[in-house]
Amino acid sequence: MTEPLILCENLVKIYRLNTANGASVEVQALQGLDITVRDGEMLGIVGASGSGKSTLLNVLGGLDRLTGGRALVGNQDLSMLSESALDAYRRDKVGFVWQHGARNLIPYLTAVENIQLPLTIAGQAGRSARARALELLDLVGLRERRDHRLEELSGGEQQRVAVGIALANRPQLLLADEPTGELDTSTAQTIYDLLRDLNKRLGLTMVIVSHDPGIARHVDRVVAVRDGKLASETVRVQRSDGGEHHVELAVLDAAGRVQLPREYLEEFNIHRRVTIESTPEGILIRKPEGEAHSGEHGPSSKEQEAAEAEATALRNPSRLSQVWGGLKSMLQKRSRR
Numbered sequence: 305m306t307e308p309l310i311l312c313e314n315l316v317k318i319y320r321l322n323t324a325n326g327a328s329v330e331v332q333a334l335q336g337l338d339i340t341v342r343d344g345e346m347l348g349i350v351g352a353s354g355s356g357k358s359t360l361l362n363v364l365g366g367l368d369r370l371t372g373g374r375a376l377v378g379n380q381d382l383s384m385l386s387e388s389a390l391d392a393y394r395r396d397k398v399g400f401v402w403q404h405g406a407r408n409l410i411p412y413l414t415a416v417e418n419i420q421l422p423l424t425i426a427g428q429a430g431r432s433a434r435a436r437a438l439e440l441l442d443l444v445g446l447r448e449r450r451d452h453r454l455e456e457l458s459g460g461e462q463q464r465v466a467v468g469i470a471l472a473n474r475p476q477l478l479l480a481d482e483p484t485g486e487l488d489t490s491t492a493q494t495i496y497d498l499l500r501d502l503n504k505r506l507g508l509t510m511v512i513v514s515h516d517p518g519i520a521r522h523v524d525r526v527v528a529v530r531d532g533k534l535a536s537e538t539v540r541v542q543r544s545d546g547g548e549h550h551v552e553l554a555v556l557d558a559a560g561r562v563q564l565p566r567e568y569l570e571e572f573n574i575h576r577r578v579t580i581e582s583t584p585e586g587i588l589i590r591k592p593e594g595e596a597h598s599g600e601h602g603p604s605s606k607e608q609e610a611a612e613a614e615a616t617a618l619r620n621p622s623r624l625s626q627v628w629g630g631l632k633s634m635l636q637k638r639s640r641r
């Protein structure tokens with residue numbers, strides 16, 4: 305097993321927002337997330353919108369700082385870096401691909417010029433910048449299209465140019481945030497194939513956020529983020545017949561906590577507490593004896609009881625006339641005003 309390139313422990317990121325009335329609210333984007341990525345691994349991240357995926361990428365890419373926890377990338381502790389060291393980390397070690405990759409590109413420049421431009425801005429001299437840009441176009445399989453203006457390229461080809469730019473600094477880590485979000489399925493497939501090819505050829509570690517659950521086919525491993533924490537992990541398992549299939553595993557956090565799938569909690573009518581038993585087959589999690597009624601120990605059981613009592617009372621004619629009497633006098637008072 306290769307060394308981890310990324311080792312994250314108990315990541316916490318809190319955003320403080322000021323509301324219109326001057327109050328401040330906190331958003332916990334990461335709530336104790338643990339994650340490890342091997343050197344050379346191609347990792348997929350899935351999760352509902354707002355679960356913290358982009359925040360995680362921004363932290364790993366040195367675009368955003370943690371509120372708590374520790375993020376090590378290649379032995380550098382990102383929280384300990386000064387502003388200038390973090391800038392250097394981002395510039396030298398990381399490549400980014402965004403969902404709207406082409407938005408950062410210039411429509412009237414050609415493919416090769418678009419790649420050459422940031423190299424020139426970074427201080428590379430004209431001829432060597434052009435040579436490097438052509439080399440990068442080769443890497444992303446776009447050399448024949450080098451002299452086409454960006455606006456003459458398809459969405460998938462434009463995203464290839466964006467990948468080329470992301471590779472310009474020879475990063476050790478490529479971060480992609482929904483890189484296929486605006487592409488149709490078959491074009492998305494070609495981008496994933498390209499990323500896989502680069503991962504293999506360059507040994508480049510990749511973390512790819514996707515809304516597509518089918519991403520498991522394209523990467524080594526998929527982790528699911530839920531509410532700012534790692535919830536599950538899908539791994540590829542080789543079968544004895546040579547084929548392979550995917551298995552979804554629940555993830556323990558550093559303290560040994562595990563999140564149970566919501567469907568199972570509903571199926572077994574489990575609410576707040578469980579019994580945990582050791583059995584020869586493994587650990588058995590069960591609804592406690594005597595907690596048979598649905599909602600009995602649920603968090604809102606008090607409110608539910610009160611609502612049920614009110615509903616029963618309303619079915620009682622004398623309570624109903626009382627309520628009606630109250631309503632009538634209220635309406636009369638209104639009409640007198």
Ligand SMILES: Nc1ncnc2c1ncn2[C@@H]1O[C@H](COP(=O)(O)OP(=O)(O)O)[C@@H](O)[C@H]1O
Pocket residue numbers: 319320321331332333351352353354355356357358359360
């Ligand atoms: N710059 C920010 N300021 C305030 N809140 C933010 C900021 N970025 C993200 N958030 C909030 O943090 C949570 C996680 O966001 P994000 O990481 O973008 O999720 P995802 O990429 O999974 O959709 C969301 O509730 C989002 O509104």
Ligand SMILES: [Mg+2]
Pocket residue numbers: 357358359481
């Ligand atoms: Mg996002």
